[in-house]
Amino acid sequence: MSKQCARCPQKAALRRPKTSEQLCKSCFFRCLEDEVHQTISSSNLFKPGERVAVAASGGKDSTVLAHLMTLLNERHNYGLDLFLLSIDEGIAGYRDDSLETVKRNEQTYGIPLKVLSYRELYGWSMDEIVAQIGTKNNCTFCGVFRRQALDRGGVLERANKIATGHNADDIAETILLNMIRGDVPRLSRCINIVTGGEGPLPRVKPFKYTYEKEIVMYAYFKKLDYFSTECVYAPFAARGFARDFVKDLEAARPSAIMDLIHSAESWTISQGAQDQMPSPQSCQRCGFLSSQALCKACILLEGLNSGLPTLGVGRKNQGNKDRGKRGGGAAAAAAAGGQQLGGLIQLKLEEEEAAPPAAAAAAAAADVGDSAVCATKP
Numbered sequence: 001m002s003k004q005c006a007r008c009p010q011k012a013a014l015r016r017p018k019t020s021e022q023l024c025k026s027c028f029f030r031c032l033e034d035e036v037h038q039t040i041s042s043s044n045l046f047k048p049g050e051r052v053a054v055a056a057s058g059g060k061d062s063t064v065l066a067h068l069m070t071l072l073n074e075r076h077n078y079g080l081d082l083f084l085l086s087i088d089e090g091i092a093g094y095r096d097d098s099l100e101t102v103k104r105n106e107q108t109y110g111i112p113l114k115v116l117s118y119r120e121l122y123g124w125s126m127d128e129i130v131a132q133i134g135t136k137n138n139c140t141f142c143g144v145f146r147r148q149a150l151d152r153g154g155v156l157e158r159a160n161k162i163a164t165g166h167n168a169d170d171i172a173e174t175i176l177l178n179m180i181r182g183d184v185p186r187l188s189r190c191i192n193i194v195t196g197g198e199g200p201l202p203r204v205k206p207f208k209y210t211y212e213k214e215i216v217m218y219a220y221f222k223k224l225d226y227f228s229t230e231c232v233y234a235p236f237a238a239r240g241f242a243r244d245f246v247k248d249l250e251a252a253r254p255s256a257i258m259d260l261i262h263s264a265e266s267w268t269i270s271q272g273a274q275d276q277m278p279s280p281q282s283c284q285r286c287g288f289l290s291s292q293a294l295c296k297a298c299i300l301l302e303g304l305n306s307g308l309p310t311l312g313v314g315r316k317n318q319g320n321k322d323r324g325k326r327g328g329g330a331a332a333a334a335a336a337g338g339q340q341l342g343g344l345i346q347l348k349l350e351e352e353e354a355a356p357p358a359a360a361a362a363a364a365a366a367d368v369g370d371s372a373v374c375a376t377k378p
């Protein structure tokens with residue numbers, strides 16, 4: 001004998017994770033859709049006529065995002081020109097299948113799909129990168145490359161904005177990680193619903209207040225077609241402990257996720273910490289947004305490209321050393337050998353990020369930037 005829906009005479013089919021409300025399926029759908037619309041409209045995420053890239057990985061978040069963006073665009077006349085933007089990292093057995101899912105989404109939602117590969121953009125697939133550097137820092141490479149890959153794809157496709165599927169759990173995790181690392185500048189930025197507003201292509205998070213459990217429920221009850229296998233390299237990511245901690249907090253008190261976000265939103269960052277924030281500029285090599293003269297992608301790429309011949313034959317190479325002096329820490333590291341490559345690139349990233357050493361080591365191992373949720377999300 002199930003209870004009655006809290007909002008209509010129907011029988012309740014589920015208990016909302018976020019509010020513990022007993023709801024029927026259709027009331028749950030409407031609640032979630034209305035909340036996302038509320039987030040979009042109250043934060044003025046979009047303007048009529050904008051061309052919006054929906055970052056599509058084939059996973060649950062981006063699939064529900066594609067579904068809701070299409071639905072809300074029609075229901076509330078946003079007047080947006082939507083398309084799906086997918087990045088193929090080149091991880092055998094991972095993106096192959098999820099890209100098939102995105103291709104089916106293209107058919108289902110009737111919005112066009114653009115796929116760009118790391119190999120097309122950078123000359124390296126993730127499998128090739130792992131073959132060079134091992135699985136210790138691969139998520140750093142993947143995160144840095146993915147972040148810029150979406151920008152490049154968005155610019156190529158003349159998008160005005162990129163919408164990503166980051167949900168409330170992701171943001172709560174990022175808040176905790178930045179607190180644990182003592183990374184105050186990032187702590188202040190990670191709660192923004194719009195990032196990269198200074199650059200040509202801002203990113204928006206329509207799911208900022210949407211619980212992961214509710215996204216999963218929505219996908220499940222709507223029978224949406226998504227791909228659920230984790231990245232094959234993800235077990236090596238160091239983000240897991242914060243994720244587990246957020247889930248434990250939520251189990252003890254469902255409002256904990258929203259409370260964390262609301263707390264972080266009301267913090268005032270001291271002037272000293274604000275002064276540490278690097279002002280955005282254009283990368284001298286690729287022209288995309290960077291906090292330094294060279295962007296992280298270009299630095300990592302230089303290390304990979306300089307390191308390849310030396311690593312291949314397993315001996316030191318004077319040419320690479322010289323190139324290293326010109327190119328900075330990453331290329332010098334490359335000449336020193338395979339395992340050290342990752343370690344010294346971490347050091348380079350630490351300098352770049354101007355974070356406390358212990359914090360930055362964890363940051364470099366786990367991800368770089370607030371969008372780098374390891375390989376499961378664009």
Ligand SMILES: [Zn+2]
Nearest residue numbers: 005008024027
């Ligand atoms: Zn109902």
Ligand SMILES: [Zn+2]
Nearest residue numbers: 283286295298
């Ligand atoms: Zn660059």
